[in-house]
Amino acid sequence: MLLRAFFITLLSSLLFASISVAGSDTSQKPVLTIYTYDAFAAEWGPAPLLKSGFEKQCDCTINFVAADSSIGALRKVQLEGTTTKADIVLGLDTSLVGQANALDLFAPHNVDVSALNVPNDWASDNFIPFDYGYLAMIYNKELLPDPPGSFTELAANPSDLKIVIQDPRSSTPGLGLVLWMQAAYGEKSADLWAEIAPSVITMTRGWSEAYALFLDGEADMVLSYTTSPAYHKIVESDDRFAAALFEEGQYTQIEVAGILQSSPNKQLAQDFLKYLISPEAQKIIPTTNWMYPVANIELPPKFAQLPIPQTKLLLDDEQVNESSSTWIAQMLAAFQ
Amino acid sequence: MKAPAHGLRKCSQLFNRRKIINQRLTRKFVGIFFALLVGGLMIAIFAVLIFSPQPANSNALTPDIAHLIRMSLIQAALSTAISLIVGIALAWSLNRLRFWGRSIIISLLATAIVAPGLVIALGLISVWGRAGWIADFADLFAFNWPGGIFGLFGIVLAHTVLNGAFAAHLLLARLSAIPAQKLKLAQSLVLAPWQRFAILDWPAISSALPSLASIIFLLTFTSFPIVLLLGGGPSNQTLEVAIYSAVRLDFDLKTAAMLALVQLGICVAIILPTLGSTQNFSNSGNTSSHHWPDRGIVKFIQIAILIIAIFGFTSPLLAVLQKGLGPEFFETITRPSFIKAAQNSLILGTISAAITLFVAIRIAMTMAITRSKIAKAVFVTPIFAYLVMPSVVLSLGFFIGSRNLGISNAVAAPMVLIIANVLLALPFVYAMIAPAIKSIHSRYDKQARALNLSGFKRWQLVERPLLGREIGLALALTFSFSLGDLGVISLFGTAEFSTLPWQMFRAMGAYRNNDAATIAAIMLLISMAVFLILPSLFNRSVKIAEN
Incomplete structure (x- = not known):
């Protein structure tokens, strides 16, 4: 009986350890938390490349937190309200933007998006477009x-x-x-x-x-x-x-990202959004998220044939x- | 001189009786504690959602609840009836027939119910669909197979494959536990096959039917991905889809909780009579060694049933294996993310299995000594009610609840995952364990008490050896169940943590259908191995204990 209890405790602590690894970072660097959908954060999605790309230039840590879907990421922020750890919600699409705006959770991004190539010149004060299809x-x-x-x-x-x-x-x-x-x-x-x-x-x-x-x-x-x-x-x-x-x-369908009003790292968040629409980051999008980039970059040949x-x-x-x-x-x- | 000795004896008798009463009370209250925990958690989840401060959505979708309930009832009743009939027929045939590979077939049968429903449904489509095996076979004869698997037919077929095989597996265990003496006696009386079924088989299986029927009904009433995948459109949908959309689309938590309560209410009303029913369960213990086959036309019918059932049940599983064991197999399974996910799944499965079994045994022991039908219903209903708990409601309840308690996500996520696994596997394990424990109690309780056996010693000497096969089966079932559907912790944001089912869904969501097929095949192989190994392992240790 004791042996079994010991075994269970051992295994559960292992499990605890492997789950909580994600959130533990002891360094003093600022942490930018981005809620997104699972496919975006997956090992073959854009998140790992974007993370390493931005961390090279920001002296910060990016923490992508995956919800099961983009709508799930928004619901998580709604549930957490002003105590949310998220600075940015990334991956909402145009069918959700109206609802997200009505929630009064997002702050104006103040990023110049005029040079971007977005269908129907879609624009919004609170959300910047980063890819579309x-x-x-x-x-x-x-x-x-x-x-x-x-x-x-x-x-x-x-x-x-x-x-x-x-x-x-x-x-x-x-x-x-x-x-x-x-x-x-x-x-x-x-x-x-x-x-x-x-x-x-x-x-x-x-x-x-x-x-x-x-x-x-x-x-x-x-x-x-x-x-x-x-x-x-x-x-x-x-x-x-x-x-x-x-x-x-x-x-x-245009995918967008927005900064939350409750974020204490607004400047850093804005820097990330600028990076997200830079040619360097946009090159990652087509063959990881399989969508069109918003920056004017050269597409992979087979992508350009579509x-x-x-x-x-x-x-x-x-x-x-x-x-x-x-x-x-x-x-x-x-x-x- | 006489008086003090008499007094001393009386004193020690009294002391002994008190000790026994104490131990009986412990036996009772540990179980009641767990039962209350299970029930209380459910109430807490609903309370959290109903009293959540989220405003109601004014332009929410209003589902046609009456229609959804009607469709759910029709579909679930059909699925349950057909699953049980198929299960009984197959268990009956397997009990009589002996052939090479029989034990592999039996463990294959149990695998279907623990595999993700989506995997089985896709396997079914690869067999029955317009581009499936049957269509290919029909092509050889220039016959055009329409492949009309979508609709009520498809839903009932999928549910029968998932649950009928499980029913057959459980019922076969009941049949093979019929004591050899009874069989020999009946054989010497030359009972006709139908008499044998009515006198020996039916009493053995009928005690397991109410809880089995309840489980299947609840599972099919709330089945969601299968109904959407095979249902062919909104006309065949269930209440579960309305609950899901109330959360996802409208974010109207109160409506979602109310709809879930409606679903719960209907299901409880339907299964309640079966839970309180007294079961005249009389057999337990190990496979009886005596084999008594039927002959003539009856044997022919049994062989026919077996062949049809083996095709029906194993073909979707074989389709999953065939798709998954392709050229990319080794590339997929050597990927670090896969190995990590497999590790997590195995750890998760082991912990969940141990806890579930422990809780199920404690509650079953308490229920075995509880006489009041009302008390039984109050304690047992919540266990089964988790089968109809929509996963979105469960996950929201846990998320909001742990936030209200101030528990950080990183701490809450693993606990919630294990608790959810335990709650979802508990009804199955309970249904397996409870009848056996009850029969052990009614047969051996008096002797055990006369021998002053109690506590752990009694468990080691009485219950543990007699429960061998049930324990093995229950562990195999929970283990495979708990390989880790992470839906319940999707809100906790633990992207680094992954399990096999999660890796499969991820791969499917990123065009990587070959990877997904490989992972599905591996999960099936793990479940099959576990069902093949664990029950025989526990049965063997029992035999050693007996010698």
Whole structure:
């Protein structure tokens, strides 16, 4: 019995040690804490490179704290209120900016972003954009030589063409699709949803599950980003995948970062945001986060070959915050 | 001269009785303490959310609760009924048949329920989907397999694979515990196969059915990733998705807590009658050595059931292995991040398994000597209620609660992780252990008391040897369960800490589906190994103890 108790204590202290390593830094350097989403902070994401890059020039320590998603990072700050350790929240996208602004948690960044190359010249006092992408239906060119070129073509397609999308209540691209349809069709989007519904095999909880179904051949198209084929081209040397550009245009998703009002390190935080949009940091983005950089830098060749949409749709942040619940409800009703 | 000796004897008798009463009280109160802890924690979690200062969201989504409840009920009832029928049929067949590889098949059966649901669901799609094995096979005969796995059919199929195999595994253990004397007696009476089922088998398995049915019902009622993955859209969704979106999309914690309470209320109302039911459980102990096969048409039916079930249950697992054991296997498993995650998972699994087993045994011992049905229901219901606790509610409750108590994230995260693992595995372990402990109590309590056995000594001599197989199974189950779904500590921000399931989800979220497949395959292999090794290890030590 005693032996067992000893064993358990030993193991739990091991576990404690391995979990708490993350937060322990005894040096006197200032610590900049950045809340972000898990994929950004992962070993193959941009965070490790950004951390070492900025620490070389700042005499500080960067502490990336990963939440399960960008919305999770925002919720964490909301729960912690003014006692939060976070200085920066990084990775919110334009569908959340309206809500984040309304919370009155973020401070103006005061960084000059006029030189940046951002779709539709999107700008905000509290948030700086650091990368962007366009939602798109991805398909396999060998299996689907003639993909639909618009939502109406998709709706008119024979029922054996199957697509997989994400649930707008649990997934960021899923919500983006609702906004996309709204931006393209406004009042008429509910009708179009009803016409598209038979082609949808399922609405998954997150992007991962949907993409896995697509790669397994269960769906002909999956909702993802125009930049997804770049991953397959560059990492897997696989040219089979492509994004179907729609006549209505593609919906734009811009990822942003903002400084919290409660941060005691505002100057340092501002320096980091300046670094984040510098060419040096922006070079990291395309092949780690698989999104377009906002600085005018040269793209990797295979990234540069990707088609750019003619029409870049984007709804107003405030409008999204006010009406997205209604639009989601309309979409779900069309599927019942 | 007579009187003082008599007085002395009386005195020592009294003393002994008091000692025994004391030990009986300890036996009772340790269990009650744990049961209250489990129940109290649940109340605390709800209180924390309902009284949180977060303002309600004015333009929140209003879910169609009636529809969601109706769909959840239909789906869960179907899934439970089919899982149980399949489980009974398979356990019956496996009990009668002997063949090479039988023990591997049996441990494979238990693996499904502990694997992440998503892994099994994807494995199922690789078999039944339009690009799956069956479709490939149908192609050979120029037949077009539609692969219509999405919808209610897909959900029930996935739930049957996950839970039916687990049911079969548990019920088989009950059947093989039927004492050899009983079998020999019945054999000498030449019982027909159906009489044998009704007289010997049914009493052995029926005692395990209520808690098994409750567990399966609760699991399927709240199943979330599987329902979304295979459900084919909003018309088949469950209440869980509304709770998730209330937190994630609207950040309306009160509504989320209320919806979770509705879910809890419905489930408790449904399972409550099964928890209070007295179980006439009569067999425990080790596999009986006596084998009595059926013959003729019955044997043919059993073989048919076995073949279908083996295909149905093992094909999704084999699909996961086939995908995962590809050329990148060694590259993936030699990566430092993988090794670290595997270490964490193994440590986490070991700690959680030990604690869960300890708590389950203590509560089960108390319940074995509790006569009041109401008291039983009060203590046991919370244990099962954690099965319907939405993980977002659990994780928010722990996060806000530990902040209110002023515990730092780094300290709270490992504790919360272990507590959550224990709470989620406890219902399974309890359902496995409790009937056995109850039967041991009713058979040996008087003798143990007559021999003045109590405390640890009694445990060593009475319960421990008789519980051998159950302990092995329970440890294997909790261990595999607790390889570490980190969802519950996602708010604590511990990016450096990773476990195998977490590495898998990470890889899937970054286009690295081959890595994810490898990790899924390794988790399956670990679970299989544990289910193969642990129960036989404990059974063997029991046999040594007996000799």
